Amino acid sequence: MTAQVITISSGKGGVGKTTTVANLAVALAADGAKVVCIDGDIGLRNLDVVMGLENRIVYDIVDVIEGRCKLRQAMIRDKHLTELYLIPAAQTRDKNAVSPSDMTRLCNELRPEVDFILIDSPAGIERGFRNAIAPADRVLVVTNPEVSAVRDADRVVGILEAEEKRQTGLIINRLNPVLVKQHDMLSANDVLDLLGIQLVGIVPEDEGVIVSSNRGAPVAQDPKSRAGQAFRNIAKRIKGEDVPFMEFGKQDGLWDRIQRMAGGRKA
């Protein structure tokens, strides 16, 4: 095995990086891959609660880097998926405890053991972001269809270009099909046009995401959730499968529903 290292980044805060990491990790692991997620948000640890693993933490990433424990000891196994692990961020320590070369070394140690290493980047374009992208083979930039999130995503893409990270992909999160339909939200095509990088997925606004975070069970595990489906599709695309993009808005039309019930069109 030699893992692919994928970093999830965004520029702007709160657009859904942590949600994306948790869901892609669950979707990839549920599909049989061996996955390790790393919370790169030192001082603002969150991935553990979103994944429901907060009570199992003993050691964190800084403990590994400073040699207080073995890498294995800081890898927390998921409650349900036996091939899914989390390396939590340190909560109390200074942000400068981790350097880009520490991250690269840690990932190189993990690479032979797993299929995917997913890194949750902090918001911004400073040290934590630099740490998160240092070992990345691929960077997925998450944005929302909204002016400031798109602008900040463009800054991140510009930095990645300058660093010659060529494998970049775009995830448009929290798309609201109703608002898009009434021309009060940028469409996925608008965002793609503006940012000019490859689209990897579109995730709709979905209350289920918040409900599942409350429970610590990522929505990708819910077969009925639209957002869950979107994350499962992204996981498949990461593995190289050609999955068509979901058509949002379509399912909202009464006529489309009638047609589908009548078997006139595939959902």
Added chain:
Amino acid sequence: MMKWFGRKPSAESAKERLQLVLIHDRTALTPAEMTALKDELLAVISRHVEIDPDAVQIQLEHDGRTQRLLADIPLRSVSRRRAG
């Protein structure tokens, strides 16, 4: 949501505004620098040929992730005036 008659949909405004902002972010050119660039460019060109400053269009455009400066500078025809 209330829609005012003849008012541009907000998504369209967002896209247009972002298009400009991103070009300026990417090129690190401020709108003021852009105006200065246009003025200097026109001054240089009009030293050699006769142009109509009002018909000139100079703008930054983007195509995917590459930016280009597009200049459309109609020249006043001298030869036709001579012939006529």
